[in-house]
Amino acid sequence: xxxxxxxxxxxxxxxxxxxxxxxxxxxxxxxxxxxxxxxxxxxxxxxxxxxxxxxxxxxxxxxxxxxxxxxxxxxxxxxxxxxxxxxxxxxxxxxxxxxxxxxxxxxxxxxxxxxxxxxxxxxxxxxxxxxxxxxxxxxxxxxxxxxxxxxxxxxxxxxxxxxxxxxxxxxxxxxxxxxxxxxxxxxxxxxxxxxxxxxxxxxxxxxxxxxxxxxxxxxxxxxxxxxxxxxxxxxxxxxxxxxxxxxxxxxxxxxxxxxxxxxxxxxxxxxxxxxxxxxxxxxxxxxxxxxxxxxxxxxx
Amino acid sequence: xxxxxxxxxxxxxxxxxxxxxxxxxxxxxxxxxxxxxxxxxxxxxxxxxxxxxxxxxxxxxxxxxxxxxxxxxxxxxxxxxxxxxxxxxxxxxxxxxxxxxxxxxxxxxxxxxxxxxxxxxxxxxxxxxxxxxxxxxxxxxxxxxxxxxxxxxxxxxxxxxxxxxxxxxxxxxxxxxxxxxxxxxxxxxxxxxxxxxxxxxxxxxxxxxxxxxxxxxxxxxxxxxxxxxxxxxxxxxxxxxxxxxxxxxxxxxxxxxxxxxxxxxxxxxxxxxxxxxxxxxxxxxxxxxxxxxxxxxxxxxxxxxxxxxxxxxxxxxxxxxxxxxxxxxxxxxxxxxxxxxxxxxxxxxxxxxxxxxxxxxxxxxxxxxxxxxxxxxxxxxxxxxxxxxxxx
Numbered sequence: 132x133x134x135x136x137x138x139x140x141x142x143x144x145x146x147x148x149x150x151x152x153x154x155x156x157x158x159x160x161x162x163x164x165x166x167x168x169x170x171x172x173x174x175x176x177x178x179x180x181x182x183x184x185x186x187x188x189x190x191x192x193x194x195x196x197x198x199x200x201x202x203x204x205x206x207x208x209x210x211x212x213x214x215x216x217x218x219x220x221x222x223x224x225x226x227x228x229x230x231x232x233x234x235x236x237x238x239x240x241x242x243x244x245x246x247x248x249x250x251x252x253x254x255x256x257x258x259x260x261x262x263x264x265x266x267x268x269x270x271x272x273x274x275x276x277x278x279x280x281x282x283x284x285x286x287x288x289x290x291x292x293x294x295x296x297x298x299x300x301x302x303x304x305x306x307x308x309x310x311x312x313x314x315x316x317x318x319x320x321x322x323x324x325x326x327x328x329x330x331x332x333x334x335x336x337x338x339x340x341x342x343x344x345x346x347x348x349x350x351x352x353x354x355x356x357x358x359x360x361x362x363x364x365x366x367x368x369x370x371x372x373x374x375x376x377x378x379x380x381x382x383x384x385x386x387x388x389x390x391x392x393x394x395x396x397x398x399x400x401x402x403x404x405x406x407x408x409x410x411x412x413x414x415x416x417x418x419x420x421x422x423x424x425x426x427x428x429x430x431x
Numbered sequence: 432x433x434x435x436x437x438x439x440x441x442x443x444x445x446x447x448x449x450x451x452x453x454x455x456x457x458x459x460x461x462x463x464x465x466x467x468x469x470x471x472x473x474x475x476x477x478x479x480x481x482x483x484x485x486x487x488x489x490x491x492x493x494x495x496x497x498x499x500x501x502x503x504x505x506x507x508x509x510x511x512x513x514x515x516x517x518x519x520x521x522x523x524x525x526x527x528x529x530x531x532x533x534x535x536x537x538x539x540x541x542x543x544x545x546x547x548x549x550x551x552x553x554x555x556x557x558x559x560x561x562x563x564x565x566x567x568x569x570x571x572x573x574x575x576x577x578x579x580x581x582x583x584x585x586x587x588x589x590x591x592x593x594x595x596x597x598x599x600x601x602x603x604x605x606x607x608x609x610x611x612x613x614x615x616x617x618x619x620x621x622x623x624x625x626x627x628x629x630x631x632x633x634x635x636x637x638x639x640x641x642x643x644x645x646x647x648x649x650x651x652x653x654x655x656x657x658x659x660x661x662x663x664x665x666x667x668x669x670x671x672x673x674x675x676x677x678x679x680x681x682x683x684x685x686x687x688x689x690x691x692x693x694x695x696x697x698x699x700x701x702x703x704x705x706x707x708x709x710x711x712x713x714x715x716x717x718x719x720x721x722x723x724x725x726x727x728x729x730x731x732x733x734x735x736x737x738x739x740x741x742x743x744x745x746x747x748x749x750x751x752x753x754x755x756x757x758x759x760x761x762x763x764x765x766x767x768x769x770x771x772x773x774x775x776x777x778x779x780x781x782x783x784x785x786x787x788x789x790x791x792x793x794x795x796x797x798x799x800x801x802x803x804x805x806x807x808x809x810x811x812x813x814x815x816x817x818x819x820x821x822x823x
Contacts, residue, residue, distance in 0.1 A: 159554065159555055159556065159557035160554075161554035202679075202680045204567075205564070205567035205568065205571075205611075208567035208568065209564060209565070209567060212550050212565065212567075227680070229688075230569060230630045230682065230683075230684075231567075231568070232549070232550050232565075232566055232567060232568070232628035232629075232630070233550065234549060234550050234551045234554070235522055235549060235551075236522060236528060236529075236551060
């Protein structure tokens with residue numbers, strides 16, 4: 132031990148001699164852009180509402196890009212690195228964030244507080260070599276679809292913004308947003324969804340189904356496809372297992388497909404936009420209100 | 432007075448060897464304690480300066496010296512890795528800034544430590560690129576100024592990481608690291624390092640890798656089994672050895688992030704309360720410890736002070752021996768130069784002038800010896816840095 136310590140002492144003696152220019156003890160505070168960078172539209176909307184215009188909120192995901200598979204460029208990463216706060220949805224929605232060289236202490240994962248309550252979905256996995264099967268998390272990331280969960284996300288974002296931007300008071304803005312989200316919750320409750328059995332073209336509505344007591348089964352169909360035969364066959368297979376009269380679509384399906392489903396199977400198509408991207412007009416709130424109206428109308 | 436000085440100078444010039452040997456003996460006797468003290472004091476101050484930049488270091492239980500020098504100077508150690516979970520838990524602590532460090536690899540044949548960390552490390556240490564930019568994806572690196580100069584690397588250059596086990600074909604291969612920025616000089620160990628993102632370190636460890644999409648691999652010998660949910664690939668699937676903008680997104684981790692290895696975690700509590708909470712929580716765990724780098728340096732310096740006391744004792748003996756030697760030389764010299772002194776008296780030189788001449792001779796020898804000792808001390812300080820680089 133003494134010999135080892137002596138060797139270490141000799142070594143560090145020499146190390147020490149090279150350290151003529153060491154900096155002061157106080158850690159340097161980085162100069163950061165006074166802005167919130169968001170990685171997805173729903174959380175960008177929450178941050179914008181909470182900010183009320185006092186802090187810029189930037190959503191840099193291109194409008195035509197899928198936020199799930201988007202990969203930012205080096206310049207875009209640099210912008211995120213320089214932001215005072217990076218707001219993410221979490222729950223695996225933004226796959227790139229986990230491996231991006233960002234300051235973890237400045238990332239707000241808005242679903243973190245209820246990660247134990249997140250729903251899992253089936254995903255493809257692979258394995259090779261001695262490492263065994265890869266552990267990709269099959270978590271449903273569409274957490275904001277449930278307005279009650281969205282309130283928790285908004286509170287998490289507001290709390291982080293309060294810490295990041297000292298002197299700003301976001302309480303009133305947060306309260307207004309929470310009230311709006313609560314009105315969405317009331318809207319969904321009043322839509323009479325409990326006990327219904329629905330189909331969906333994508334696994335986007337699991338949190339809504341859990342919250343409002345309906346069943347939803349996914350039939351993977353592309354809204355842009357005009358393959359009527361394939362669509363009718365797929366939906367027929369699904370309703371043979373368990374009858375359903377409504378099918379939710381993330382985007383408007385091809386007219387020919389929608390009318391064939393209604394005509395041949397009696398299944399009505401309802402557009403239920405998840406709002407993953409910033410809408411051309413309106414905002415998250417308007418989008419969800421329209422969703423509720425269409426759903427309530429279809430359910431009558 | 433001028434005459435005494437002149438006579439002393441003429442005597443020294445007439446007997447250069449004798450005078451030179453005498454001055455050299457005194458110089459050595461002075462340089463040894465002065466040089467060792469100067470180097471030690473500089474060493475102490477620089478060690479403390481580096482240690483004071485980090486209030487707490489968290490890492491695996493074991494030698495706290497190893498942990499401190501791994502975190503501060505990126506020295507490879509035998510300490511067990513610290514799981515990422517420790518870092519994640521520290522991130523959740525209020526009023527605490529935590530920075531992960533992974534310093535288990537080198538590049539360019541062991542010449543440069545590969546320090547994997549987060550962007551906050553650069554920010555906290557005030558490290559900014561003089562040229563280029565900070566790393567933005569796995570496989571990109573910024574290089575310290577001294578390392579860049581030594582290896583002749585700049586923005587657009589590249590360097591291969593060192594394979595940990597050269598003759599073990601199952602160990603992860605070297606990975607090409609692209610230099611995207613050259614850091615400004617800071618006079619710290621950061622100048623000698625290659626700094627990358629944590630994900631890159633895990634690629635070097637073989638825990639993260641990239642390869643062709645499993646679902647798209649058609650070769651039967653590479654696919655062990657395939658179902659709707661799962662594709663089992665053979666270990667023979669070749670992983671990417673070079674990370675590019677095109678394949679970077681395909682890199683993925685094996686296993687939960689919480690278990691991934693770090694070398695240490697630098698912790699910056701905002702206040703004493705936060706510091707106490709972190710220390711208490713970490714020290715209560717079975718596998719981790721929290722150390723205060725300045726206290727580790729205290730212990731190391733205490734040990735070095737004992738070495739310095741030994742050097743001081745040896746120096747005192749040497750100085751005493753030299754002074755005795757000088758005394759003997761003086762007495763002998765007086766007797767050898769008796770005729771010269773008598774002649775000086777006979778030509779009218781006062782006894783005081785003769786004494787003054789001897790004083791000038793002794794003073795001159797001491798002055799030259801002092802100057803030589805000063806130069807030797809400065810040279811030792813200047814040589815310390817290259818010696819350190821050669822030693823590490």
